[in-house]
Amino acid sequence: MAVPMGMRLAGKTALVTGAGQGLGAAIAARFAEEGAAVFLGDCNAGTGKEAAAGIVAKGGRAFFVSLDVTNEESWVAALAEAEKETGRLDILVNNAGINIREPIETMKAENFDAMLAVNVKGPFLGIKHAIAVFKRCGGGVIINMSSVCGLVGHRYTTEAYTVTKGALTLLTKTVAVRHAAANIRCNSLHPSTVDTPLMRELFKNPDRRAERLGEVPLGRLASAEDVANAALFLASDEASFINGVALPVDGGTSAD
Secondary structure: OOOOOOOOOOOOEEEEEOOOOHHHHHHHHHHHHOOOEEEEEEOOHHHHHHHHHHHHHOOOEEEEEEOOOOOHHHHHHHHHHHHHHHOOOOEEEEOOOOOOOOOOOOOOHHHHHHHHHHHHHHHHHHHHHHHHHHHHHOOEEEEEEOOHHHOOOOOOOOHHHHHHHHHHHHHHHHHHHHHHHHOEEEEEEEEOOEOOHHHHHHOOOHHHHHHHHHOOOOOOOEOHHHHHHHHHHHHOHHHOOOOOOEEEEOOOHHHO
């Protein structure tokens, strides 16, 4: 069915990175439900096109765009495509991220470099080039997908991942204060462990599942919908005076 007007993101255009699956796909779908035209950026054309087609089949407006977040030219092309198609860009969600689970004692330097490239350089480049588009459109919203590991040291997560997510937390705050005068808001989301197919595979080990559930005061994992709803709030005009915030979506994990 057609998306009715009057929804929270009606008339807005969003670009979500890493949107072919998982949290990115859930956020893109939720934004489309609320009226946004959504560009699903991903380096995997197969999953990206499939996720976009799923949104279109439900009456939403969605487009796949090939995007390697570590490549500056790829960012320029993706943002240009979004602006050409809809005439604007209102929301950027830097969701793409990787986690190579090697402890610091054995972490390969090239693997650390790869994590920095996707988790930190990627959002940096996206923000760099989105700012000019936002200014042409009168403002915009940036949402950076950090982690509970970007707020606290986490005993079950290796050091490299925490480094990258901590960097993203402070990048968010700096962009928020430096570009607010241009009506650009920048906030970060900080989920604890999310119930995804990958995590279900890891949780076939009952001890690992017990570890993660035991640290959450609410006693359950976050769902993709929990995170997507938080992203929707930050993207909407309901959050128009929220800027530079690191918002936990963690069931109280970082409060304990």
